Amino acid sequence: MAEIKTAIGLMSGTSMDGIDVALLRTDGEALVERGAFLSVPYEPPFRDRLKQALDEVKSVKQREERPGDLARLEKDLTLRHAEAVRLFLERQGLAERDIDLIGFHGQTVLHRPYEGLTVQLGDGALLAAETGIDVVYDMRANDMVHGGQGAPLVPVYHQALAHKIPAEDWPVCFVNIGGISNLTFLDRDDTIIGFDSGPGNTLIDQWVETHAGIPYDDGGRIASEGAVIKTLADRYLDNPFFTAKTRRSLDRNDFRPPDGHEAELSDGARTLAHVSAAAILKSAGHLPAFPRCFVICGGGRLNRTIMGDLVRLAGERAAAVLTAEQAGFDGDAMEAEAWAYLAVRSARGLPLTYPGTTGVSRPVSGGVFAATPRMHPV
Ligand SMILES: Nc1ncnc2c1ncn2[C@@H]1O[C@H](COP(=O)(O)OP(=O)(O)OP(=O)(O)O)[C@@H](O)[C@H]1O
Numbered sequence: 001m002a003e004i005k006t007a008i009g010l011m012s013g014t015s016m017d018g019i020d021v022a023l024l025r026t027d028g029e030a031l032v033e034r035g036a037f038l039s040v041p042y043e044p045p046f047r048d049r050l051k052q053a054l055d056e057v058k059s060v061k062q063r064e065e066r067p068g069d070l071a072r073l074e075k076d077l078t079l080r081h082a083e084a085v086r087l088f089l090e091r092q093g094l095a096e097r098d099i100d101l102i103g104f105h106g107q108t109v110l111h112r113p114y115e116g117l118t119v120q121l122g123d124g125a126l127l128a129a130e131t132g133i134d135v136v137y138d139m140r141a142n143d144m145v146h147g148g149q150g151a152p153l154v155p156v157y158h159q160a161l162a163h164k165i166p167a168e169d170w171p172v173c174f175v176n177i178g179g180i181s182n183l184t185f186l187d188r189d190d191t192i193i194g195f196d197s198g199p200g201n202t203l204i205d206q207w208v209e210t211h212a213g214i215p216y217d218d219g220g221r222i223a224s225e226g227a228v229i230k231t232l233a234d235r236y237l238d239n240p241f242f243t244a245k246t247r248r249s250l251d252r253n254d255f256r257p258p259d260g261h262e263a264e265l266s267d268g269a270r271t272l273a274h275v276s277a278a279a280i281l282k283s284a285g286h287l288p289a290f291p292r293c294f295v296i297c298g299g300g301r302l303n304r305t306i307m308g309d310l311v312r313l314a315g316e317r318a319a320a321v322l323t324a325e326q327a328g329f330d331g332d333a334m335e336a337e338a339w340a341y342l343a344v345r346s347a348r349g350l351p352l353t354y355p356g357t358t359g360v361s362r363p364v365s366g367g368v369f370a371a372t373p374r375m376h377p378v
């Protein structure tokens with residue numbers, strides 16, 4: 001029997017709102033014991049630096065390049081992750097020796113799968129030195145080397161959790177509504193399919209930030225006061241992304257927010273919430289069967305307008321919509337837990353991705369191992 005490891009997963013997602021820290025005990029296979037979770041928000045000036053990095057990184061042709069502020073930003077980002085780990089351990093009454101491994105996602109600043117290029121800021125060796133814990137990082141690159149999209153990586157973790165879903169709810173579809181949304185389809189015959197399903201919250205976040213100076217539409221309240229502008233919604237939903245023969249992963253900038261004159265605040269938010277929900281259903285049309293149940297994870301599940309549209313649209317096809325919590329999981333912690341799980345799989349050389357999840361040519365492992373520097377006796 002494989003050894004059970006205690007791992008911390010660290011996720012800084014495309015919404016760039018902060019660092020999620022989750023604890024997991026796992027053998028990297030079926031055994032999964034979920035532990036504590038902590039979210040450490042970025043202060044607004046640091047978030048602005050991350051957003052600026054999205055422009056600075058545009059000139060990058062090789063994934064190691066760090067032009068402009070990027071090298072300094074990568075160091076600062078890594079030090080913030082180390083601080084988040086320290087805070088987490090302190091709050092849980094744990095020491096670094098209690099943790100076998102950290103799974104470190106870093107911050108995606110560029111993702112161009114059609115060029116084989118994906119860039120996550122995050123210095124694994126520095127994080128290992130700062131925390132005194134071994135780190136697995138850079139988990140997307142090897143998938144791309146083998147012809148994959150480099151994302152999504154979370155499906156194999158959804159698969160590990162799915163035994164908790166009652167038989168009558170299969171086939172089941174996990175949906176993460178983060179900055180971008182992605183889904184995982186699982187069926188009883190071990191089918192596992194994953195792909196990015198469309199814009200999640202980034203368009204809504206950018207819209208309310210520009211027009212109301214707030215980072216997100218709390219509870220979907222602003223959207224609930226508006227009406228869907230059909231022509232605008234159709235412009236997003238008619239994007240070739242949804243009808244292409246093959247599924248591809250998305251960069252944060254693949255969909256851009258509407259121009260200011262195209263809608264007033266609440267109609268814009270309402271339309272974009274509808275686009276988030278309808279995009280998921282449209283993408284689900286590429287699955288081999290329509291799911292009986294959707295399990296919704298990520299911050300978008302807290303937007304009641306998105307959820308209302310999802311319940312209605314999935315209901316038209318007799319499918320149920322559950323929040324991650326209703327299904328017995330933690331919708332905020334899921335991705336950070338996944339990175340802990342992936343780190344343990346990486347250390348065991350188990351596959352992280354499959355032809356059905358990223359389009360990789362064969363199941364492949366991945367990740368770079370950074371050992372904590374040991375003190376040598378003189
Ligand atoms: N109470 C809330 N009401 C409405 N929306 C919310 C709420 N809380 C969070 N969100 C939305 O969820 C987003 C964060 O979601 P999440 O942390 O799942 O994304 P992420 O992990 O950064 O992105 P990705 O999964 O694409 O990498 C916020 O930017 C916001 O738009």
Ligand SMILES: CC(=O)N[C@H]1[C@@H]2OC[C@@H](O2)[C@@H](O)[C@@H]1O[C@H](C)C(=O)O
Nearest residue numbers: 014108111151152153154180182335
């Ligand atoms: C390149 C990149 O960071 N992609 C993210 C992003 O955010 C959601 C979606 O797009 C997903 O493909 C992926 O993250 C999740 C955690 C994943 O890899 O499973």
